[in-house]
Amino acid sequence: MSAESGSLSVSELADLAEGLRQEGKYSDARKTVERCLKQSPGHPRALLLLGRLQYQEGKLLEALQTLRGLESVLGRQESLAVIADGLEQLRQMRNLPPAPEFATQTMAELLVQQGYLLEAIEIYRQLFVSCGGERRVWEKILSLREQLRQQGSRDAGSEKVARQLAGLDGWIEARQGED
DSSP, rough: OGGGGOOOOHHHHHHHHHHHTTTTOOOHHHHHHHHHHHTTTTTTHHHHHHHHHHTTTOOOOHHHHHHHHHHHHHHOOOHHHHHHHHHHHHTTTTOOOOOOHHHHHHHHEEEEEEETTHHHHHHHHHHHHHTTOOOOOOHHHHHHHHHHHOOOOOTOOOHHHHHHHHHHHHHHHHHHOEE
């Protein structure tokens, strides 16, 4: 983390934390998201990101508690209930290997509902690659791309959206060329 990250807004801290998580720098991502939550304890995106980091670290009980906290901020939403219930089941069946694809896809859907389309598309892209090019995931990416063009993404400026759309368009063209 840079010295200049001390003057970042809550949304910028959440962006930075997500970028660090995507780079596999989980410890730095967690510290950054904790700074974000220190500034804004009920920030939904930061809570969701913290829950995801905890899940990736195998801390199912902590992830469940974080998502329950997110639920208290946002109210009982069906997608949150599904995630929380899924984590509770995973916690209870600790001996079985967790199904991160389900939780990841559910988290992506929650991001869509909250308007964080850029983050959701990135998750779906990773799912598409990891699941061997599943058609329904591909269709979701294409659908979200159009939604992103029309609506933008929460907490993202138009320049960032345009850059990400250009990169996404190139990625999609490359995948279509493989067919």
